Amino acid sequence: MKTLLVIGYVWPEPKSSAAGSRMMQLLNGFQQAGYQIHYASPAEFSAHAEDLSDYGITSSSIELNSSSFDQFLLEQKPAAVMFDRFMMEEQFGWRVEKHCPDALRILDTEDLHCLRHARHQACKAGASIQKTLNISNEFLYSDLAKREIASILRCDLSLMISEAEMRLLTERFNVPSEIIHYIPFFRPIPNDSLWLDFEERQHFVSIGNFRHEPNWNAVRYLKENIWPAIRKKLPDAELHVYGAYPPKKATQLHNEKQGFLVKGWAEDAYEVVSNARVLLAPLRFGAGLKGKLVDAAECGTPAVTSSIGAEGMYQNHIPVLIEDTADAFAECAVSLYQDQQRWKTLQNECLPMIKERFDEAQHIQEFLNRLADQEQNLSQYRLTNFTGAMLRHHSMKSTQYMAQWIEAKNKL
Missing domain, CATH: 3.40.50.2000 (Glycogen Phosphorylase B;)
Known part of the structure; x- marks a missing residue:
């Protein structure tokens, strides 16, 4: 059975936040796609976190800026890796690239952090809700946006929760539509x-x-x-x-x-x-x-x-x-x-x-179809995403050297 490694920013808390609920929905979707899931996170475990073993999911604690993760990757040999938010791709993406180059790299954006940040700044500046909604480039084109969009481009597929954010990515940031997929919350039909x-x-x-x-x-x-x-x-x-x-x-x-x-x-x-x-x-x-x-x-x-x-x-x-x-x-x-x-x-x-x-059956089936297509045509998708390959070549090196410097410093 193929393995999916999820690198979580936090441990899922479906009773605490919509983000935690969505993560559990995604894990269920991957299981339906035939993946055995291993969830790993550098975060401290929370009393409100879901017990993933109840869902047949194994879990591990991992360290930031530590070569111990390299050995962990070699032991897991994942067919796919999903980064929970772009910060995890920044931290661990270069290690996945180095040790598991053929693994499908997926980014779950949750929501666009750069958009939320830009709107927050506009709100603090006194902008109306309408101006905050239709955010100007003055607020949007931040350093956070440069980091997040680079992470999206480096990955093979980014999961988007909002069609409005997909339009923003393709129209304002020129992100290729081929590397993003719409998968919102999904629900069974209520009684x-x-x-x-x-x-x-x-x-x-x-x-x-x-x-x-x-x-x-x-x-x-x-x-x-x-x-x-x-x-x-x-x-x-x-x-x-x-x-x-x-x-x-x-x-x-x-x-x-x-x-x-x-x-x-x-x-x-x-x-x-x-x-x-x-x-x-x-x-x-x-x-x-x-x-x-x-x-x-x-x-x-x-x-x-x-x-x-x-x-x-x-x-x-x-x-x-x-x-x-x-x-x-x-x-x-x-x-x-x-x-x-x-x-x-x-x-x-x-x-x-x-x-x-938000029909569960519809969105899960579309997700399964997209995963199958991405797996079967991964080489072709990577060939058409030259910007992503270029970013992995350059920016991953800087992230790698920074992580290695921090690791060495921590040993002193």
């Missing part, structure tokens, strides 16, 4: 007969890992700019704020008199989203797809979000309201919370949206 009705639900909900800066920014934006207007018109309403790893500065926002309740970790995210009447996601910057909005649709929970939150998410069926100013966002939230007919209209869009955009 809508289990969804609670309008009258059975109460309160608003917000959810997202607090370590993810766009989520933390959104919580503060809710607290300072949106929730007071909602609470003024709905004095008995509550906002329940959930998310993994809440810092003290987040829990200090908890205020029962204001109905702003910071709940922290949610053992079952689907349960808390299913019981809420409306999900609020006023994201002001970010990239990729928003797992919280996919979860909301899966639970039949209408939402209010921003243009940033909605980017790449919807096509013909839209189970959310989209507003980009605090006042308009609050007004929509109040209206949706009170208007049963409008709420039901949006809920009826949830199931068709999941089927249209």
Whole structure:
């Protein structure tokens, strides 16, 4: 059986973040493609991390800037290596190139870090959400972008979670479409007969890992700019704020008199989203797809979000309201919370949206087909990606020498 080595930036935590959930989906997809998976990471193991052995996946801890990884590679002899985010490709890619030159090199971008960073900088500079959405080259063409795009070009295939980001890569960075593949979150078709009705639900909900800066920014934006207007018109309403790893500065926002309740970790995210009447996601910057909005649709929970939150998410069926100013966002939230007919209209869009955009069977089959094609025609794909070969020749050398220098320094 062929082996896939996954070099993880972190250990997967599907209950903590959409990134962790997506990683588990990808691992399942590779298993369906016939791969035996070995997951390795230099990160410290977390108490919330998934037990990969339950899924027939072996795991190892590895070291940064250590030649011990070279021997590890020779023992594993992987047919394919997937780097979890471009930082892992930068760190370990040259070693894979040296010791396993015929292995298929795959990059899971998660989301485009350079895009998220650029939008964050634009937001801090006072740009509107629309200007942040349509980011200018002034913010986009950063050193981080140069690193990330170089990593994408060095790999044989990069997995993209957002079609909007694929367009940005091909149109703004001239990345060949042949080396990128769209694979979003995917879900089994939910049973809508289990969804609670309008009258059975109460309160608003917000959810997202607090370590993810766009989520933390959104919580503060809710607290300072949106929730007071909602609470003024709905004095008995509550906002329940959930998310993994809440810092003290987040829990200090908890205020029962204001109905702003910071709940922290949610053992079952689907349960808390299913019981809420409306999900609020006023994201002001970010990239990729928003797992919280996919979860909301899966639970039949209408939402209010921003243009940033909605980017790449919807096509013909839209189970959310989209507003980009605090006042308009609050007004929509109040209206949706009170208007049963409008709420039901949006809920009826949830199931068709999941089927249209995130159908598990469709995306896994497309992924399996792409993997098979990439494996069978790897030499030809590499011949057509001269820029990637050039980057591996030059930039990998600098990364290699830096890693060897750090290793030598650590031995002193």
